[in-house]
Amino acid sequence: xxxxxxxxxxxxxxxxxxxxxxxxxxxxxxxxxxxxxxxxxxxxxxxxxxxxxxxxxxxxxxxxxxxxxxxxxxxxxxxxxxxxxxxxxxxxxxxxxxxxxxxxxxxxxxxxxxxxxxxxxxxxxxxxxxxxxxxxxxxxxxxxxxxxxxxxxxxxxxxxxxxxxxxxxxxxxxxxxxxxxxxxxxxxxxxxxxxxxxxxxxxxxxxxxxxxxxxxxxxxxxxxxxxxxxxxxxxxxxxxxxxxxxxxxxxxxxxxxxxxxxxxxxxxxxxxxxxxxxxxxxxxxxxxxxxxxxxxxxxxxxxxxxxxxxxxxxx
Amino acid sequence: xxxxxxxxxxxxxxxxxxxxxxxxxxxxxxxxxxxxxxxxxxxxxxxxxxxxxxxxxxxxxxxxxxxxxxxxxxxxxxxxxxxxxxxxxxxxxxxxxxxxxxxxxxxxxxxxxxxxxxxxxxxxxxxxxxxxxxxxxxxxxxxxxxxxxxxxxxxxxxxxxxxxxxxxxxxxxxxxxxxxxxxxxxxxxxxxxxxxxxxxxxxxxxxxxxxxxxxxxxxxxxxxxxxxxxxxxxxxxxxxxxxxxxxxxxxxxxxxxxxxxxxxxxxxxxxxxxxxxxxxxxxxxxxxxxx
Numbered sequence: 394x395x396x397x398x399x400x401x402x403x404x405x406x407x408x409x410x411x412x413x414x415x416x417x418x419x420x421x422x423x424x425x426x427x428x429x430x431x432x433x434x435x436x437x438x439x440x441x442x443x444x445x446x447x448x449x450x451x452x453x454x455x456x457x458x459x460x461x462x463x464x465x466x467x468x469x470x471x472x473x474x475x476x477x478x479x480x481x482x483x484x485x486x487x488x489x490x491x492x493x494x495x496x497x498x499x500x501x502x503x504x505x506x507x508x509x510x511x512x513x514x515x516x517x518x519x520x521x522x523x524x525x526x527x528x529x530x531x532x533x534x535x536x537x538x539x540x541x542x543x544x545x546x547x548x549x550x551x552x553x554x555x556x557x558x559x560x561x562x563x564x565x566x567x568x569x570x571x572x573x574x575x576x577x578x579x580x581x582x583x584x585x586x587x588x589x590x591x592x593x594x595x596x597x598x599x600x601x602x603x604x605x606x607x608x609x610x611x612x613x614x615x616x617x618x619x620x621x622x623x624x625x626x627x628x629x630x631x632x633x634x635x636x637x638x639x640x641x642x643x644x645x646x647x648x649x650x651x652x653x654x655x656x657x658x659x660x661x662x663x664x665x666x667x668x669x670x671x672x673x674x675x676x677x678x679x680x681x682x683x684x685x686x687x688x689x690x691x692x693x694x695x696x697x698x699x700x701x702x703x704x705x706x707x708x
Numbered sequence: 709x710x711x712x713x714x715x716x717x718x719x720x721x722x723x724x725x726x727x728x729x730x731x732x733x734x735x736x737x738x739x740x741x742x743x744x745x746x747x748x749x750x751x752x753x754x755x756x757x758x759x760x761x762x763x764x765x766x767x768x769x770x771x772x773x774x775x776x777x778x779x780x781x782x783x784x785x786x787x788x789x790x791x792x793x794x795x796x797x798x799x800x801x802x803x804x805x806x807x808x809x810x811x812x813x814x815x816x817x818x819x820x821x822x823x824x825x826x827x828x829x830x831x832x833x834x835x836x837x838x839x840x841x842x843x844x845x846x847x848x849x850x851x852x853x854x855x856x857x858x859x860x861x862x863x864x865x866x867x868x869x870x871x872x873x874x875x876x877x878x879x880x881x882x883x884x885x886x887x888x889x890x891x892x893x894x895x896x897x898x899x900x901x902x903x904x905x906x907x908x909x910x911x912x913x914x915x916x917x918x919x920x921x922x923x924x925x926x927x928x929x930x931x932x933x934x935x936x937x938x939x940x941x942x943x944x945x946x947x948x949x950x951x952x953x954x955x956x957x958x959x960x961x962x963x964x965x966x967x968x969x970x971x972x973x974x975x976x977x978x979x980x981x982x983x984x985x986x987x988x989x990x991x992x993x994x995x996x997x998x999x
Contacts, residue, residue: 448807495985499992501806502743502947506939507984513936514981517974628814635811665825671818678812679798 398560398642407553414545423545427613429653430545430552434606435626436633436645437559441599443639444563445592446575447500450627451492451508454515455600457622459485459607461519464531464617469524474536478551478608485604486597493596497589500578512624519619530618534611548609555602560642562598571595632670636677638684647685710847715965717848723961724861728916729938730945730953731868732909738885738948739905742802742809746794747938748931749820750787750910754917756824757783759833759926766836776838780918787917791910795903803902804888824928832927857919864915865954868908872950881905885948937964940980944987946997955995959983 410430417423435456442449463481466472472480496507520528540547562568573581574588582588611617629652630645637648652673659669681688729751736744758779765775794816802809839852872878880901883891892898916934924930941960945952960980967976987995 443807448810496988499988502737503943503988503992503994505743505806505810506943507988510936510940510943510981510984514978517977521974521978625818628818631811631814632818665822667818667825668822671815671820671822674811674815675798675819678808678815679801682808 403557403560407557410553411546411549414549417545424613425653425657426545427548427609428657429650430548431606431610431613432630432633432653433646433649434552434555434602434609435630436637436649437556437642438599438602438606439627439630440634440639440645441559441563441602442596443634444568444575445571445595446578447497447592447596448505448631449508449596449599450505450624451489451496451511452600452603452630453512453622453624453626454508455485455489455492455603456607456610456626457512457515457519457617457619458488459604460611460617460622461525461531461607462604463608464534464611465525467534467612468531474540474612478605478612481608481611482601482605485607486601489600489603490593490597493593497592497596508627509624512622512627516619516622519622526618528619530616530621531611532616534615534617536612544613548613551605551609555605556646559602563642567591567594629670632674632677634684636673636681636684638681638686638688640683641686641690644684644686651685711969713846714848715969716962717845717850719958719962719965721850721854721858722965723958724858725916725920725934726937726941726957726961727865727954728861728912728919729934730941730957731865731950732912733938734942734945734948734950734953735868735881735905735909735912737942739881740799740809740902741804742799742806743813743939744799744909745810745813745935746816746820747909747913748935749817749824750791750931751913751917751920751934752824752928752931753790754780754783754787754914755921755926755930756828756833756917756928757786758918758921759835760828762835762921763833772836772838776922783918783921784911784914787914788907788910791907791914795906799906800899800903821928828928830928832925834925835922838922851923853923857923860915860919864912868912869950871908877901877904937980940984943984943994946991946994949994949996952994952996 414423414426414430417426435452439449439452459481462484463477466477466480467474492511496504496511499507519525519530525531536544563571570581570586570588570591573586574591578588607622610621633648633652634645635648636652637644637646639645652670655673656666656669660666677684683690729747733744733747736742736747758776761779761782762775765779766772768775770778798812798816799809802812837853839856842849842851843855844850870878872882880891880896881904883894883896884898884901884905888898891901920930937960938957941956942953943956944959945954945956963980963983964973964976967973967979971979991997
């Protein structure tokens with residue numbers, strides 16, 4: 394809880410990211426940048442739920458719900474970009490609140506596995522709706538032409554805003570409650586905290602961001618299909634969190650930047666994405682249990698801002 | 709009536725495979741308190757090895773059953789080797805660490821996806837029929853191949869049950885799953901028991917793999933589908949419970965079979981998920997779950 398980021402540093406990072414998104418002209422590099430921003434948002438959403446000690450493997454389902462919601466609103470009803478993405482977030486938050494209210498009675502392995510099963514079930518469900526394009530998915534999800542040149546900047550701004558919201562939430566009283574739930578839910582409940590309600594609120598907040606990320610994904614790629622939202626999406630997000638370091642707010646962001654850059658490079662060499670992410674996760678958990686940031690923190694490159702001694706492991 | 713019996717028989721055949729699968733998952737969870745996502749790949753390695761060697765052995769002039777036995781042995785050895793490898797260099801360090809072990813297993817899943825695709829290629833493989841013919845039981849038609857599968861699954865489940873309830877190893881496994889610290893205090897060598905539990909589970913997956921290779925099309929991604937069903941079965945039955953795994957497997961297989969027949973196979977998948985939600989509403993730890 395003590396690891397606050399210097400506000401100046403935050404402005405510097407966010408400003409730098411926004412500037413890069415404005416200046417970048419190369420088509421391919423812009424797409425990589427978009428992917429990095431969306432991946433960082435997804436990974437931060439996953440980490441936010443991890444604060445309370447649960448792995449939200451339903452993340453893939455909620456990203457998909459957001460993407461399909463935005464896609465459907467845009468292509469079938471002609472809803473413009475901004476409204477479609479915002480609605481995607483709201484619909485996803487609502488869906489995840491219902492999902493959380495039912496499943497958060499279960500904990501640990503049950504919650505994890507049910508999320509995994511949910512993601513696979515929702516993926517099957519998309520292919521059953523003709524309005525959603527069935528197994529081949531939806532095409533032609535475009536923002537207004539005037540926005541086209543500004544897309545990386547818009548995506549980056551939305552992501553920066555939501556990351557800021559995650560940061561504020563984590564360092565608020567609500568964030569403290571989430572930590573308390575992770576350390577000992579029974580004790581938290583015994584002092585009068587409605588832990589169940591807090592968990593549902595936490596997952597809907599995190600999934601609002603996942604829904605927005607899905608909506609952005611739909612507009613950036615213009616094409617979505619059920620295959621985009623398999624459990625692998627959550628597995629990749631987990632890789633970003635783990636490689637970056639889950640103890641630090643910047644961990645998922647650093648992990649996303651590193652791994653997306655690495656995989657874009659590897660794909661250029663004809664490499665296999667799975668190999669890369671799998672290998673990165675294994676190396677990270679075996680050799681750097683606290684991720685890149687944790688390892689750097691040990692080396693005191695950053696003035697050791699990683700002092701908090703709470704063990705990340707639950708159960 | 710005829711249809712019902714036939715569907716029941718099909719459900720039992722599918723259920724037999726799910727039982728082998730979920731018994732392994734539940735055993736590993738009980739002993740080590742970890743969720744092993746690599747289980748499907750141990751299964752896939754066994755199935756792929758059989759599919760890889762069997763055709764060339766048959767072409768080499770061996771009779772089908774003998775070639776099948778040889779290929780199966782190779783498959784089981786390969787799967788057990790992989791299981792030992794990932795236990796010794798991975799899961800050993802993550803016992804009773806749910807999140808850590810899960811992340812490791814996701815990493816292994818992605819890595820092995822890539823490796824299997826490289827080694828065996830993406831093409832699906834057919835395996836020649838080993839035991840031709842079909843029998844009729846109470847009006848239901850069952851191929852001898854599948855009957856053999858059911859029989860072996862039944863024997864394996866019974867053996868595991870007997871081992872758990874009657875042998876010293878079984879008692880140690882049960883003691884560890886109830887309270888590993890108390891078990892260690894009375895002299896149970898926990899790390900050795902955990903390793904043996906992991907290997908027994910891998911053996912169950914490997915046997916499922918070699919049994920299934922001749923009756924299905926084998927591809928490197930075959931494990932995931934069974935993994936999902938196996939996990940749903942243990943969620944319904946209760947993680948760590950052997951009767952729960954058997955009950956859950958039969959339940960999932962029944963919904964899948966009857967749902968596919970009366971509705972559509974993808975609706976059956978959705979129905980299974982709906983059942984999981986209903987079960988969790990009433991029993992957040994599964995029907996026969998504890999602790």
